[in-house]
Amino acid sequence: MDEPIPVTRTVDHGTAKLMPDVDRRRAWLLTVDGAPQSYVDLDAPDHLEFEYARRLGHVLDCVAEPGRPLGALHLGGGALTLPRYVAATRPGSRQDVVEADRALLALVAEHLPVPDGAGISVHGADARAWLESADADSADVLVADVFGGSRVPAHLTTEAYARAADRVLRPTGVYAANLADGAPFAFLRSQLATFSAVFEHLALIAEPAVLRGRRFGNTVLVASHEEFDTEALARRAAADVFPARVEHGAALRRFIGDAKPVGDEDAVPSPEPPGGSFGIG
Template sequence: MGRSNRAGRARTETEPNPAAPGGPSGAARTRSQGPLARQVGSGLAELVPDRDRPHAWTLLVDGAPQSLVDLADPTYLGFEYQRRLGHVIDLAAAPGKPVTVLHLGGGALTLARYVAATRPRSRQQVAEIDTALTELVRAELPLERGWQVKVRGADARAVLERTPEGAVDLVIADVFAGARVPAHCATVEFATLAARALAPGGRYAVNITDGSALLFARSQVATLRAVFPEVCLVADPAVLRGKRFGNLILVAAQQPLPLDELSRRVASDSYFGRVEHGRSLADFTAGAVPATDATAAPSPAPPPGVFH
């Protein structure tokens, strides 16, 4: 779920990406049709044309930005959190190598499109509980023909529980109920299920939001550190200082993470960010305790006006 300002591209080319074969598998929405608003299971979904990119659309649900999709260039990642998850995807394997990905939370399928375009022949499953939202996205912002993306209309945790052990290279959790991460998807038990689903060398990436004292973020770091030996956090320094509400990306694995390359990519991005790990991450946690199914609470609601 998008919580931050827009940014530049994740790729340097200016023409539509040639990796997308055959065009969308359906009649894609055009700018001339204007905005669209429709009630879905999670609220009022809106598709708003981008001011600067003629084939790009922003998905909002109840006024909160969820996803940005450029139908002409699926490698374009316009939201801060999506760009940072894009770095994780880029480092998941050798460039262009197919991977198996489980997306928990779908939105407009921006990251699934990115994986399909940058890593052809990848196999992807998406868990999106709001089937009406998925139907809207697939009708108005259709996927390219030939992409192996399966969307399941089910709760993210239920899908994770049914995922076979060692089945995927990457689990990406971007699970929001309204504008908050639900408690049952932010626990040690949930992270343990994600760890079980990962193949050797696999990685778990999580998008959360927080602000002010960052109590939820600190608890989430402690939660992942209780399950995974390797954890890092990526965020804007202003968010880390509690100066503004925003996104934080957590990445976890059983093996060492590519911290040097991830740090280089984050530092050179058009969004200013920082990677915390090791001692600095332990200091950030500041004695927070892991969240369990018995103790977890959802992430805090965004402050009024944060999306305006």
């Protein structure tokens, strides 16, 4: 059998590389400009390699009873890791994926195609523009994993953006976002303040070392109008190889402190990560 060959291609927002995993026969790592973006095992789409992806997977597992199909909207496509996960764990789900880099979508479709009948529709568009034109009350869960390089774009950090996400979610829906920051957490605290202005319930999943300010890292913000099962989420996060905590309620309000919601006029991208912050999790 021929060995898989790495692929390098210029895409709309940089240089993308697909690199085979020597330990898993049909698994691939996608990077853009050297930053890891996605990991996909075509033989095991329920395998989530990156730590933050596993935590987003925990949220998806807790949104509804096991196996129940979902209406899911994914902002940020990459190699479609989480849409593949939902299709595998919740057959019959209807999913939309919005990715601004059309050349990246073409690369993924060519080399890592999604099986026919998976229920995944892919759209080449700006995440916020697509969100603002999407049908109201159309999604059970919205997953935001949008990075321009290694930073969340400024226009996806504001209260207007949070309200657009809320409009698309059903009343029982859940928003989950991959965010990255380090001490003193000005960006993360502002995002929590922004979403607390729109949603009644918030939770944050993060490694203790990140929360203590010892290193820069990924966190997962969870927001909803109905109370989320934080106990089930905490059990799953604590059982990971790299355990994480789930903060919510009074502890999270203390963490937010005096941070204010972000308006479009004062929005900035997430901070540039220090060199070497993101490896394979």
